[in-house]
Amino acid sequence: MSFKYFENLWNLWYTELHNGTAGLTLKIKKVLYSGESKFQRIEVFDTYEYGKMLVLYGSIMFTERDEFIYHEMISHVPLFVHPSPEEVLVIGGGDGGTIKEVSRHPGVKRIKMVEIDQQVVEISKKFFPIMSKGFSDPRLNLIFGDGAEFVKTDTGKYEVIIIDSPDPIGPADVLFKEEFFSNAKKRLREGGILVAQTESPFYHPDIVKNTYSYLRKLFSNVLMYWSWIPAYPSAMWSFCFCSDKLHPLKNFREEKYMELGLETKYYNKGIHFGAFSLPTFAEKLI
Amino acid sequence: MSFKYFENLWNLWYTELHNGTAGLTLKIKKVLYSGESKFQRIEVFDTYEYGKMLVLYGSIMFTERDEFIYHEMISHVPLFVHPSPEEVLVIGGGDGGTIKEVSRHPGVKRIKMVEIDQQVVEISKKFFPIMSKGFSDPRLNLIFGDGAEFVKTDTGKYEVIIIDSPDPIGPADVLFKEEFFSNAKKRLREGGILVAQTESPFYHPDIVKNTYSYLRKLFSNVLMYWSWIPAYPSAMWSFCFCSDKLHPLKNFREEKYMELGLETKYYNKGIHFGAFSLPTFAEKLI
Numbered sequence: 171m172s173f174k175y176f177e178n179l180w181n182l183w184y185t186e187l188h189n190g191t192a193g194l195t196l197k198i199k200k201v202l203y204s205g206e207s208k209f210q211r212i213e214v215f216d217t218y219e220y221g222k223m224l225v226l227y228g229s230i231m232f233t234e235r236d237e238f239i240y241h242e243m244i245s246h247v248p249l250f251v252h253p254s255p256e257e258v259l260v261i262g263g264g265d266g267g268t269i270k271e272v273s274r275h276p277g278v279k280r281i282k283m284v285e286i287d288q289q290v291v292e293i294s295k296k297f298f299p300i301m302s303k304g305f306s307d308p309r310l311n312l313i314f315g316d317g318a319e320f321v322k323t324d325t326g327k328y329e330v331i332i333i334d335s336p337d338p339i340g341p342a343d344v345l346f347k348e349e350f351f352s353n354a355k356k357r358l359r360e361g362g363i364l365v366a367q368t369e370s371p372f373y374h375p376d377i378v379k380n381t382y383s384y385l386r387k388l389f390s391n392v393l394m395y396w397s398w399i400p401a402y403p404s405a406m407w408s409f410c411f412c413s414d415k416l417h418p419l420k421n422f423r424e425e426k427y428m429e430l431g432l433e434t435k436y437y438n439k440g441i442h443f444g445a446f447s448l449p450t451f452a453e454k455l456i
Numbered sequence: 457m458s459f460k461y462f463e464n465l466w467n468l469w470y471t472e473l474h475n476g477t478a479g480l481t482l483k484i485k486k487v488l489y490s491g492e493s494k495f496q497r498i499e500v501f502d503t504y505e506y507g508k509m510l511v512l513y514g515s516i517m518f519t520e521r522d523e524f525i526y527h528e529m530i531s532h533v534p535l536f537v538h539p540s541p542e543e544v545l546v547i548g549g550g551d552g553g554t555i556k557e558v559s560r561h562p563g564v565k566r567i568k569m570v571e572i573d574q575q576v577v578e579i580s581k582k583f584f585p586i587m588s589k590g591f592s593d594p595r596l597n598l599i600f601g602d603g604a605e606f607v608k609t610d611t612g613k614y615e616v617i618i619i620d621s622p623d624p625i626g627p628a629d630v631l632f633k634e635e636f637f638s639n640a641k642k643r644l645r646e647g648g649i650l651v652a653q654t655e656s657p658f659y660h661p662d663i664v665k666n667t668y669s670y671l672r673k674l675f676s677n678v679l680m681y682w683s684w685i686p687a688y689p690s691a692m693w694s695f696c697f698c699s700d701k702l703h704p705l706k707n708f709r710e711e712k713y714m715e716l717g718l719e720t721k722y723y724n725k726g727i728h729f730g731a732f733s734l735p736t737f738a739e740k741l742i
Binding site for chain 2 (some may be wrong): 185187188189190191192193194195196197217218219220239372398400404405406434435436437438440441443444445446447448449450451453
């Protein structure tokens with residue numbers, strides 16, 4: 171039976187609804203994987219428009235076509251602000267996209283990554299060679315475990331901590347709690363930066379509001395930045411830049427940015443600054 | 457038969473596909489209008505997530521929930537740059553959203569609007585009172601006709617011209633042609649500004665590329681600015697700022713912006729500047 175014949179008989183569509191009444195729908199070429207880990211349902215689809223994509227817990231984690239936006243924005247913004255980010259801690263991010271970007275910074279000496287679900291890493295290595303190339307970086311120390319537990323007991327100190335969590339449903343719920351942020355902060359070296367993904371200000375105003383109110387109690391500088399990400403709910407996504415000492419605009423290291431000359435597809439100096447200009451409704455929210 | 461009963465029997469979904477393999481899907485409460493004008497198919501749906509929306513030619517023109525982004529961005533950016541925008545010409549924009557925003561500028565003395573499809577205006581007045589309130593502005597001169605023909609024969613001169621066209625399929629095709637832009641430019645007073653919506657750099661790279669190459673031949677300053685618009689294809693949308701004399705950042709009139717103190721939901725001073733910072737892939741495209 172040829173694939174053509176197969177396609178003429180029926181169509182497969184992935185539809186991700188947000189609030190049950192609006193969503194993104196993608197035509198699927200092929201189901202590459204569908205299974206369950208100890209923690210969550212995992213699917214890999216090959217789509218016509220967005221290339222291959224990873225779906226965890228019924229949410230698109232990334233697509234090959236647009237992953238660069240999220241991973242560039244969560245990594246390069248803090249790494250081009252901190253004057254010498256040598257030790258970096260990544261909580262979550264099992265698909266490898268974030269460490270792929272972090273590992274492009276030669277000044278980073280050690281990357282520690284704590285991912286709860288080993289199977290996500292294995293799936294990424296199997297189906298997404300570009301995403302997972304950070305896993306072969308010799309600076310990487312990959313730990314399988316609960317990020318919330320890890321920051322409670324770890325004794326390491328980091329210049330930059332990146333919270334690359336999925337949505338606060340399922341296993342990632344604890345990564346949006348005040349206690350977690352407070353423990354994570356204790357792992358920051360003085361003057362360090364914590365960055366977290368903070369959902370969509372358009373679709374998840376309550377999560378955003380709560381998260382920023384927790385973070386404001388902990389850090390002197392708490393600034394939202396945002397990007398457009400087409401495969402995410404509402405396609406507007408936010409990140410939080412937190413530091414007691416550093417300011418993302420005043421402390422942007424232009425020389426380092428020019429010197430490295432990273433080839434990026436979304437992030438650049440203009441975007442670094444522009445991303446902190448919020449639409450009025452998002453400004454009011456936080 | 458109660459509405460509840462109706463809903464239990466079946467569901468109505470509007471799905472707008474882009475390139476045939478990816479799209480936005482919205483659950484519909486009610487079909488408010490479905491018909492055809494002399495020019496195009498017209499539908500008005502009441503959706504659960506985005507409120508009421510207008511669909512022309514199978515493309516969402518606006519939804520009540522997100523229309524503010526497009527209309528604020530296409531109007532306030534040029535109007536807060538030109539030092540005295542007294543005469544404004546709007547081509548298209550039959551739904552009234554653009555003139556609703558233009559009419560908030562007290563310095564504007566006359567607004568001429570040329571819309572090809574009278575029925576769009578009537579539908580907007582009937583179903584979208586907030587969108588269509590600009591129609592009652594005494595400064596408005598509403599002309600029903602072909603925008604491309606109008607700029608060929610008109611003898612008026614304008615400080616600001618806004619091209620608020622639908623996608624370049626169907627009746628709006630001519631509004632993306634070099635000849636149209638060239639004729640429109642002749643209607644600009646010296647030092648005037650022309651702004652056009654220029655589709656999605658992510659989904660429509662060829663249209664964007666061609667449009668900017670036409671505009672670059674005509675104007676000294678041709679700058680893309682962009683916004684996130686959730687109900688539009690890919691949710692990333694671009695606009696083009698064109699002028700021979702004025703620069704959108706260097707000539708931003710901060711005093712006027714502060715003095716007017718418009719209550720907006722998306723546009724603000726930070727967004728005015730940030731919107732001109734393009735993602736790298738969009739920068740490369742043009």
